[in-house]
């Protein structure tokens with residue numbers, strides 16, 4: 001059985017050091033600045049915790065918080081501007097590939113796992129964030145790739161479902177949720193994956209601790225993807241072997 005591994009990006013594979021927030025602030029200023037002035041010290045995304053949110057969801061909540069009606073056309077223009085700004089902001093100091101990731105991805109691919117993405121980023125933004133660290137080469141961004149992006153839906157569980165559907169297309173057979181695993185760093189990753197029946201390996205390289213992520217229902221929680229047990233947890237080594245043994249005995 002080939003494991004389908006669906007990776008979140010921010011806080012899981014890379015830290016973009018606030019590049020996404022800065023790019024979105026610039027995009028909102030460009031498109032809303034003429035109609036609404038900010039108070040001194042105020043920001044467009046003031047008080048919003050973006051971890052685990054989808055790009056469209058962030059724009060929607062920002063507009064609502066500013067007392068503005070959600071508008072599809074405006075949202076699309078803001079997100080286009082966001083991606084353009086992200087291409088610059090991503091090069092600011094502080095960006096890093098998170099511990100263990102550089103070694104882990106080729107190892108998983110060599111072991112036959114299907115590597116996919118499952119993220120609240122737009123496809124274009126995901127590519128920018130991964131390319132900065134040379135990680136884009138491990139993933140597909142168009143068919144027959146395995147991915148779920150903010151382009152698919154606003155609700156994270158629908159993004160997970162889209163990634164699982166593409167895994168089935170990729171492998172030419174129905175992939176059951178328990179054959180997949182979502183790797184993410186926030187309670188939102190955990191709840192969205194669980195809504196689809198997919199187990200989660202949570203990684204405490206974002207804003208949440210392993211204990212907090214376990215309490216949300218992650219099947220496994222590790223300090224980082226550098227933890228020695230990670231390849232086996234992702235590839236299902238011992239678990240898969242014990243399931244096989246049970247099947248053979250019964």
Ligand SMILES: [Mg+2]
Pocket residue numbers: 008009010011012051052184185186206
């Ligand atoms: Mg994340």
